[in-house]
Amino acid sequence: MAINPYVTAPEFEAHPTYLDLGDLRSGIADPDAQTAELENVLLMASSWADGECNQPLAAHQLTLATRGRCDAQGVLHVYPTDRPVRSVSKVAFGETVGAQTTLTSPAYRVEQNQTILISIGAGAARPGAWLYVDLTYIAGWVTTTLTAGATAGSTSLTVADPTGILPGHRYRLWEPGVEEVVTVSEAYAPAAVTVPPTATAIPLAAPTTSDHTPGGGWSGMPSDMRLAVVNYGVSQLMRPDTAAEDSYPDTPLASGTRQKDPRRDGSGLVAEAVRLLHPFARRM
Structure with missing residues (x-):
């Protein structure tokens, strides 16, 4: 929110x-x-x-409780939920919950905004092992x-x-x-x-x-993200002078007369806002 x-x-x-x-x-x-x-x-x-x-x-800090896998070079692979990743401030990892090693200001790399690669050092974990990970980072x-x-x-x-x-x-x-x-x-x-x-x-x-x-x-x-907010805001502020101009005639907020009108003026702005935001949406 x-x-x-x-x-x-x-x-x-x-x-x-x-x-x-x-x-x-x-x-x-x-x-x-x-x-x-x-x-x-x-x-x-x-x-x-x-x-x-x-x-x-908006840019925000979160701590993600997840699992990651360590490769033979001592690099931990973690998949963030919120994107884009701006910075990583702390990571805790271990093969057992509650017995984790914590690194502050770790060396890391973000690849294609899909994977965070964190250097934990060769020998810090068994290659190929799945680790319990608590990752603190900033996204947005x-x-x-x-x-x-x-x-x-x-x-x-x-x-x-x-x-x-x-x-x-x-x-x-x-x-x-x-x-x-x-x-x-x-x-x-x-x-x-x-x-x-x-x-x-x-x-x-x-x-x-x-x-x-x-x-x-x-x-x-x-700019597209901000324009989407503007478009949606405009759609909410459009006030119909007549039933024929009502953008939301079929909603519970509309009068009985307006519910009969098929036109959707403001809904076009909402559709455009959705289109503008599509490239930034997180796929669930």
Whole structure:
């Protein structure tokens, strides 16, 4: 389940949706209340995307209790559930449950995002033996927001959740009107993941080119994934003026009149969102 929307309210408002977003909460004039409701819709759309892909899409740390096999070179083969794998912080292995050897910061390699190869050392286990494995790793795509403003020329940016951010990697700042790509300094050393996350200053390889405000989006998510969230959000906000425009006429929420209408306007956006997410879905 998504904890924060994968697309911020300002980003959604800047997208050419052609929707009136000023009256999401009818009868309430406070613009902050309207923004809060839009954020709720975007959070639900983000959680829907998680469900469509059968895994959390935002970068997250998990500990996987599984089994793996050791080869003759002392390399442990483990198959992750959540993908893509960003980093591996700890592995515990052994032929007996409860009698395991633990390695922190192990040497590893991810092959085709399907297998994690972890060096445990020749002789650490019998070649070909199946081992009980507890694997702690980070998977998913970085999605967070800035917690502090920054001026053009800044050499660091502070984010709400640094989970998954890696040295040398490039991320996009999606703040409308001042979008830019930033590269994390190779000197950045990711800290241990905390719950709740700890706001962290991320050093940059090159200064920013624009001013940025708190709440601006910092993302490593593919554009198609974010567009799917936007499309699904739009489908939920489409309000039919007449029965003929109702996108969900056959649902229990529809009136008796609308249940007779065969058209599905908003469902086309949902279908497009499903198509966009298909390459990222985990096969069960």
